[in-house]
Amino acid sequence: MRKNLNVIAAYSIMMGLIILVGIFQSWNIALSIFNLCLISAVMTMGANIQWGYAGLINFGIMGFTALGGLAAVLISVNPVQEAWSVGGANILLSLFLIIGIVLAVRFVLKKYQKTKIRNYVIAAIIISGIIIIRLVSEPGIEAIEEVNPARTGFLGGLGLPIIFSWIVGAFFAGGLAFVIGKVALGLRADYLAIATLLISEIVIAIIKHEDWLTRGVKNVIGLKRPAPYEVNLQQTDWFINLVEKFNSGKLALISDITERQAALNQFVIEGSSIFVKLCYSGLFLVVVIILLILTQKALYSPWGRMMRAIRDNEEAANAMGKNVVKQHLLIFVLGSAIVGIAGAMLVTQDGLFTPGSYRPLRYTFLIWVMVIVGGSGNNFGAILGGFVVWFLWIEAAPIGLYLVNLTTAGLDDTHFLKVHLIESVPYFRFLMMGIGLLLIMRYRPKGILPEKIEIK
Amino acid sequence: MDFINAIILILNYIFVPALAYGSQLALGAIFVTLIYGILRFANFATGDMMSFGTMFVILFTWYLQSYGISFGVLPTALLAIPFAIIFMVSYMLIIDKFVFKYYRTNKSPPVQLAMVSIGVMFVTQAVVRIVIGPSDRRFFDGEKFLIKAGEFKEMTGLNEGLAIKSTQVITIIVTLILVSTLFWFLNKTKTGKSMRAYSDNEDLALLSGIDPKKIVMITWVIAGILATIGGTLYGLDKSFKPFTYFNNMLPIFAAAIVGGIGNPFGAFLGGYVIAFSEILLTYAYKKFFMYILPESMEPDGLIQLLSTDYKFAVSFSILVIVLLYRPSGIFKGKVL
Numbered sequence: 001m002r003k004n005l006n007v008i009a010a011y012s013i014m015m016g017l018i019i020l021v022g023i024f025q026s027w028n029i030a031l032s033i034f035n036l037c038l039i040s041a042v043m044t045m046g047a048n049i050q051w052g053y054a055g056l057i058n059f060g061i062m063g064f065t066a067l068g069g070l071a072a073v074l075i076s077v078n079p080v081q082e083a084w085s086v087g088g089a090n091i092l093l094s095l096f097l098i099i100g101i102v103l104a105v106r107f108v109l110k111k112y113q114k115t116k117i118r119n120y121v122i123a124a125i126i127i128s129g130i131i132i133i134r135l136v137s138e139p140g141i142e143a144i145e146e147v148n149p150a151r152t153g154f155l156g157g158l159g160l161p162i163i164f165s166w167i168v169g170a171f172f173a174g175g176l177a178f179v180i181g182k183v184a185l186g187l188r189a190d191y192l193a194i195a196t197l198l199i200s201e202i203v204i205a206i207i208k209h210e211d212w213l214t215r216g217v218k219n220v221i222g223l224k225r226p227a228p229y230e231v232n233l234q235q236t237d238w239f240i241n242l243v244e245k246f247n248s249g250k251l252a253l254i255s256d257i258t259e260r261q262a263a264l265n266q267f268v269i270e271g272s273s274i275f276v277k278l279c280y281s282g283l284f285l286v287v288v289i290i291l292l293i294l295t296q297k298a299l300y301s302p303w304g305r306m307m308r309a310i311r312d313n314e315e316a317a318n319a320m321g322k323n324v325v326k327q328h329l330l331i332f333v334l335g336s337a338i339v340g341i342a343g344a345m346l347v348t349q350d351g352l353f354t355p356g357s358y359r360p361l362r363y364t365f366l367i368w369v370m371v372i373v374g375g376s377g378n379n380f381g382a383i384l385g386g387f388v389v390w391f392l393w394i395e396a397a398p399i400g401l402y403l404v405n406l407t408t409a410g411l412d413d414t415h416f417l418k419v420h421l422i423e424s425v426p427y428f429r430f431l432m433m434g435i436g437l438l439l440i441m442r443y444r445p446k447g448i449l450p451e452k453i454e455i456k
Numbered sequence: 457m458d459f460i461n462a463i464i465l466i467l468n469y470i471f472v473p474a475l476a477y478g479s480q481l482a483l484g485a486i487f488v489t490l491i492y493g494i495l496r497f498a499n500f501a502t503g504d505m506m507s508f509g510t511m512f513v514i515l516f517t518w519y520l521q522s523y524g525i526s527f528g529v530l531p532t533a534l535l536a537i538p539f540a541i542i543f544m545v546s547y548m549l550i551i552d553k554f555v556f557k558y559y560r561t562n563k564s565p566p567v568q569l570a571m572v573s574i575g576v577m578f579v580t581q582a583v584v585r586i587v588i589g590p591s592d593r594r595f596f597d598g599e600k601f602l603i604k605a606g607e608f609k610e611m612t613g614l615n616e617g618l619a620i621k622s623t624q625v626i627t628i629i630v631t632l633i634l635v636s637t638l639f640w641f642l643n644k645t646k647t648g649k650s651m652r653a654y655s656d657n658e659d660l661a662l663l664s665g666i667d668p669k670k671i672v673m674i675t676w677v678i679a680g681i682l683a684t685i686g687g688t689l690y691g692l693d694k695s696f697k698p699f700t701y702f703n704n705m706l707p708i709f710a711a712a713i714v715g716g717i718g719n720p721f722g723a724f725l726g727g728y729v730i731a732f733s734e735i736l737l738t739y740a741y742k743k744f745f746m747y748i749l750p751e752s753m754e755p756d757g758l759i760q761l762l763s764t765d766y767k768f769a770v771s772f773s774i775l776v777i778v779l780l781y782r783p784s785g786i787f788k789g790k791v792l
Contacts, residue, residue, distance in 0.1 A: 434578025
């Protein structure tokens with residue numbers, strides 16, 4: 001108990017802050033911050049597994065998040081029958097061709113010695129394959145994109161409940177991580193960082209511009225929900241009764257019946273959106289807790305010890321007979337899969353998929369700030385980092401506004417400096433993140449909750 | 457005649473723009489490579505440092521313009537560059553003193569320095585956005601075209617016009633002057649040689665009496681100059697927007713690594729490799745083939761290898777391929 005005092009203290013302060021937001025701003029805002037904190041926590045856990053456990057640097061978090069989001073679309077949207085009938089065959093054929101190319105390249109790689117000729121053959125297979133695929137898929141893609149472009153214009157998905165996408169998203173992200181890992185894990189740390197950053201940009205470019213698959217920048221809106229809709233809730237009897245019971249004290253103060261009815265309606269509308277957010281919080285919390293238990297178990301298992309050994313001294317671990325390359329690949333896939341889950345959760349919560357919104361600053365660098373600030377190698381630290389940083393990211397604007405007003409109190413309201421500063425309040429979040437990161441790196445390089453190895 | 461038309465077409469749409477874009481990338485790539493070679497970390501704040509320098513140039517340009525000072529046919533920004541460089545270099549030295557120095561003296565691993573540079577990136581980005589705002593700004597003035605497409609057509613009687621923007625010419629000339637001065641400095645002067653020695657083998661350089669403080673300072677000064685000028689040239693040619701500058705970091709990194717990181721000359725050429733391949737692979741060659749092929753063989757499609765949406769993806773794919781087959785870059789940088 002004593003040992004975990006700082007963890008408990010840190011988490012209670014964090015929850016206290018969110019509750020304060022609930023009291024002073026609104027419960028709606030507090031809950032949406034809390035939900036995104038939970039999603040960020042899942043992302044940081046994924047990054048923490050890679051960086052904290054194994055020392056692998058992955059700047060491609062944005063790409064895995066986007067793939068998770070893509071999974072949400074492909075699982076939950078109803079299939080567009082018409083699009084399938086006009087272009088489905090071409091797309092399926094292209095898919096087989098891609099598999100064919102991969103197999104052919106593998107065959108050549110396995111069968112023949114490493115020579116110049118082999119390289120040329122592989123290049124020839126890939127280039128001719130790409131040309132054939134373009135010829136095959138082009139008419140199909142055009143046909144698909146012409147099917148009712150304002151509303152669909154893509155193949156759609158499988159029409160399953162969106163919650164399945166959390167698992168599928170993990171597989172998508174894990175699959176991509178497997179390919180990247182095979183290719184890039186041999187690189188030195190900072191090269192790996194740059195390579196993953198650029199690969200994630202390629203992933204985003206594909207998601208943005210392959211309209212037949214993702215609708216691209218036209219966005220997919222109105223995804224299914226695992227939680228009830230507000231509008232339906234507002235008409236359900238048990239919910240209205242619940243809200244009435246909850247607010248009976250306030251309602252009793254109003255004597256006029258019509259006024260009371262109006263107040264009750266107001267409460268029901270507010271309550272419905274809070275209730276929906278609470279449903280999401282519950283779902284996300286379950287995911288976070290399951291992941292936390294699993295990662296904690298893994299950290300203190302023989303496998304976790306081996307990972308730390310590899311992280312701290314690769315050569316020694318290798319000499320002890322541990323397969324460093326294989327373990328690195330495994331942990332890269334696992335961490336990325338967790339990020340994929342978070343990506344699917346994010347799209348589930350928003351109910352829409354907007355490929356244009358994936359930017360490295362928000363989805364890669366911010367997550368890294370979370371990991372570093374929270375404490376790499378410590379799962380509780382990583383989750384806390386997700387909470388603290390996301391909270392500051394959202395609340396930076398109000399805090400910045402307060403600071404600006406405080407420092408320029410002597411100036412006239414129309415003074416150009418004051419107007420300018422108030423206009424640029426949204427950018428104070430970058431300043432806060434940067435200074436926070438620099439201070440933590442300098443004075444507490446292991447994060448708020450540092451890694452702690454207990455030998456049990 | 458058709459053949460000449462085809463050549464002019466290629467010059468107009470591929471060669472000149474790629475040369476200008478490549479020069480802008482090359483300056484950024486040399487900046488990255490110098491920091492990597494001498495201070496030994498991947499600087500993720502590259503794009504934002506460039507936008508920081510450009511911001512000063514824009515502010516000084518406005519200041520000069522408010523006094524009615526201009527540079528004739530050339531953009532006023534060229535006059536503002538020296539003042540901006542002073543501010544930029546002092547900013548970099550301050551950042552180095554308060555942020556990077558601590559990790560350097562502690563001999564932290566490069567990854568940690570890269571993380572620190574992310575912190576610097578956030579701060580710089582915030583300062584730029586707070587001071588000048590996130591919107592798109594054009595600060596070009598003076599003569600816009602050196603050769604206009606219409607005039608060229610009249611002059612030569614060809615079907616295809618060749619338009620050369622003055623910013624493109626300025627970019628190429630300034631880059632050439634700057635880069636040749638830099639290479640002269642690195643190869644011929646004593647300080648430059650000691651910089652290269654320090655980059656090559658730190659311990660040996662220290663043993664032979666090279667002052668590391670001086671080397672680091674000079675590196676930041678050169679980096680400041682490169683960042684400011686590179687950023688300004690890009691801004692003059694296209695426009696200034698902090699977000700674009702941040703994104704430009706990615707092709708710049710690609711150029712530096714393709715050229716062999718730590719090798720300034722490689723970085724210089726890497727910029728052009730990236731620029732040319734981006735434009736060559738995403739250009740629609742339909743018109744070109746219409747000129748050189750007989751009428752019966754005219755193509756129906758656009759003859760575009762990749763859609764322009766994948767412009768960035770091209771340079772990143774090149775980078776990945778280079779990393780796989782020649783991790784030290786095409787022109788042999790540090791072996792990593």
